[in-house]
Amino acid sequence: MTQNGRFGTVSELPPVFAPMLPTLIEAPFDSADHLFEVKWDGVRVLAFCDESSTRLYSRSGRECTPQYPEFAALHERLAVPNAVLDGEIVALDENSRPSFELLQSRINLARPSDIARGVSRVSLDLVLFDLVFSSGQLLGGLPLIERLDRLGRSVTFGERVLRSEPIPNFGCALFQAARSKGLEGIVAKAMLSHYLPGRRSREWLKIKSVYDMDVVIGGFSAGTNSRSSSLGALQVGAYDGAGRLRYLGSVGTGFKDRDLVTMKARLQEIESPVSSFSDKVPLRSVRWVKPELVAKVEYRELTKGLRLRAPSYKGLRDDKLPQECLLPE
DSSP states (O other), X not given: OOTTSBOSSTTXXXXXXOOOEEEEESSOOOEEEEEEEEOOOSEXXXXXXOSSOEEEEETTSOBOGGGOGGGTTGGGGBSSSOEEEEEEEEXXXXXXXXXXXXXXXXXXXXXXXXXXXXXXXSOOEEEEEEEEEETTEEOTTSOHXXXXXXXXXXXXXXXXXXXXXXXXXXXXXXXXXXXXTTOOEEEEEETTOOOOTTOEEEEEEEEESSEEEEEEEEEEEEOOGGGTTSEEEEEEEEEOTTSOEEEEEEEOSSOOHHHHHHHHHHHHHTBOSSOOOSSOOOOSSOXXXXXXXEEEEEESEEOTTSOEESOEEEEEOSSSOGGGOBOOO
């Protein structure tokens, strides 16, 4: 890369990098210096496009292009030689609301035959909200409003490729609208913010109407009554600043019948004789597993004693590493 932020040739794409992340705050606000948009309940991806191909990468840097063949031709929609686009893959329900439950049936598929069936059953959209690189030039040093202007001129939006439409000023009204529709929340971005790959910045803020967390599965317990032959509850945790896996409690609701069968089989494959939690788990008859699987849960509150109140299972996700599951600040 040259000193002015350009790569050696216009056709040269940058190395794979991690997306910029927002900081969680408690309350919505109004501001003439910010743009506000819906927080999409999907899978974050960076799309690396040149004149002949598109490659999709997850937050962890894993290529996931084969999982989402709907977007393999994204480069054909570009009006520039190449680009790196930041966005989120979502599954919209019958009310056009993002549904992680629908998306979860797609994100863990690996075999081509399973992916093909998934494409026919669950339609996905790619919602784009930033242009990070274009025509051989890194754009992270430009203000957000200029990057968004370039995004609008660089991509032909339409079926399956959508643009997130931010609004200025009225964060509180957008938050209330998102809450009334059962959406996850909103994101506020400073108009003049730069793009900081891999960093969590207060230039971007997220405000949630429903709390969710990515957690590490450290154990499970057997079910009772109608679930006696399958799974009862997951024992989950998240890492603190010292790298310890802290126990956050049990998750026993939110499962569908197919989840119970497939989850138990996967957990049995990674059973461990010892607990990975740094805390003592106040339960009997727990079967421990290696901390390799990440699940998304919704909850009402994280108590001072580090327990999730009213957690509900939303699905497994393979686009995030266990080490990335950190306790909220």
